[in-house]
Amino acid sequence: MEIFFNDWDEILKDEIHKPYFENLVSFLDREYQRKTIYPPKEKILNALKYTPYKDVRVLILGQDPYHGPGQAMGLAFGVNKGIKIPPSLINIYKEMHDDIGTYIPDNGYLVSWARQGVLLLNTVLTVEENRANSHFNLGWTIFTDEIIKKLNEKDEPVVFILWGRNARNKKMFITNDKHLIIESAHPSPLSAYNGFFGSKPFSRTNDFLMKNGFKPIDWQIHNLSSCPEAE
Numbered sequence: 001m002e003i004f005f006n007d008w009d010e011i012l013k014d015e016i017h018k019p020y021f022e023n024l025v026s027f028l029d030r031e032y033q034r035k036t037i038y039p040p041k042e043k044i045l046n047a048l049k050y051t052p053y054k055d056v057r058v059l060i061l062g063q064d065p066y067h068g069p070g071q072a073m074g075l076a077f078g079v080n081k082g083i084k085i086p087p088s089l090i091n092i093y094k095e096m097h098d099d100i101g102t103y104i105p106d107n108g109y110l111v112s113w114a115r116q117g118v119l120l121l122n123t124v125l126t127v128e129e130n131r132a133n134s135h136f137n138l139g140w141t142i143f144t145d146e147i148i149k150k151l152n153e154k155d156e157p158v159v160f161i162l163w164g165r166n167a168r169n170k171k172m173f174i175t176n177d178k179h180l181i182i183e184s185a186h187p188s189p190l191s192a193y194n195g196f197f198g199s200k201p202f203s204r205t206n207d208f209l210m211k212n213g214f215k216p217i218d219w220q221i222h223n224l225s226s227c228p229e230a231e
Contacts, residue, residue, distance in 0.1 A: 004045060006052035015146050024139040028126060036129035038065050039072035046074025047121045048147075050114035057117035057214055058159045058205055059151055061167040064124035067132055075120040077187075078110035081224060091187040091196065096219055099200045105221040116217050121147065123166060148173045157212045159205045163187055163196065180208045 002009050003016065015021060028044075031037050039046070062076025066086060073080045077089050085093070085108040093104045114120055123144045128134040148170055151158055157178045162168045164186030174181055182204055185195040206216035 004048045004052075006049070008048045008053050011053050011150055012048075012146070015143060020139040020142055024143075027138060031126075031128070038067055038127050038129060039074050043072070043074035044125050047076065047114065047119055050075070050111060051117060051119045053150065053154075055117040056119045056151060056154070056158060057156075057209060058161060058217065059119045059121060059148070060161045061148075061163070061170060062120070062122040063164070063166050064122055064133055064135065065127045067127045067130055067134075069129070072127070074125075075110050075114055076122045077108075078113075078120060079108040081107055081109045083108065087189045088187045088192075091189065091192045093221075095187070095197055095199070096202050098197070099202045100206075100219060102220045103223075106223045106225050107221065109224070110221065112221060113217065113219070116215075118217060119151075123170070145170070145173060152176050152179065154179075156214075157208070159208055161201050161205070164191065180204075 004012070028037070028041075032041050060076060065072035065074075066079065070083050071079045071086065077086075077092060079086060079089070089108045090104075093102070096102045097104055110118075110120060121144060124133070124135050124138075124140040125144070126135045126138075126140070148160075151160075152174050153176070157180065159180045159182060160171075160174050162171060162181065162183040167186075168183050171181060171183065182199070182201045184199040184201070185191040187196045202217075202219050209216055
C-alpha cells in the first residue's frame with residue numbers, strides 16, 4: 001500500500017505496520033471525527049510526501065504543528081498561503097536576511113524548500129486545536145525518531161538543523177560523522193535571542209552542501225503578491 005508515493009513507502013514499510021502505529025492511526029480516525037485536529041488529515045504526512053528519502057539534503061526539525069485555524073499544512077514551521085506568518089517563522093526569515101541577504105517574504109509557504117530536499121519534519125505530526133503538545137504521547141515521536149535514524153544511515157551527507165531543546169535531544173540518533181549538525185536555540189520570540197540569531201544556519205548549510213558536491217539550497221521564499229504561483 002502506498003502512503004507516501006515515493007521511496008519512504010519502502011523505507012518505512014515495517015514501521016507503519018507496528019502495533020503502536022496502527023493504534024495511532026485508529027486513535028486519529030476517531031479524533032478527527034469528534035474534534036478539530038490539525039493539520040487536515042490528508043496533509044499529516046506532507047513532509048515525507050514532498051521530500052523523498054533519496055532527495056533529503058537537510059532536515060529541519062520542528063516540534064508539533066501550529067494549532068490555530070488554517071495554519072498547519074504538514075511542513076514544520078510552514079503555513080498555508082494567505083495565513084499570517086507565525087512569529088517563529090518571522091524570526092527564521094530575519095536570520096536568513098542577516099545571514100544570506102534574502103528579503104523577508106509576504107507568506108510562510110515553504111513548499112519550495114521541501115522540493116529542494118529540505119525535510120521539514122515535526123517530531124509530532126498532529127495536534128488538537130488550541131492545545132499545543134496535546135498529541136505528544138501518542139506514538140508520533142517513535143515514528144519520527146525512526147525517520148531520523150534512517151536519515152543517519154544515508155551514505156550521502158545530510159545537514160541536521162536542530163532548533164530548541166526538544167530538537168537537540170534528537171542529536172543522540174545522529175552518529176554518522178559524515179553528516180553536519182547545526183544546533184541553536186529555538187527561533188521562537190521566547191528564545192531567539194539566546195543563540196538563534198547570529199547562528200547562520202543557512203550559509204553554513206550551503207557551504208557544507210557545496211563542499212560535498214551538492215547544489216546549495218535556494219532559501220528565498222518568493223512573495224505571493226508578485227508571484228501568485230510561487231512554490
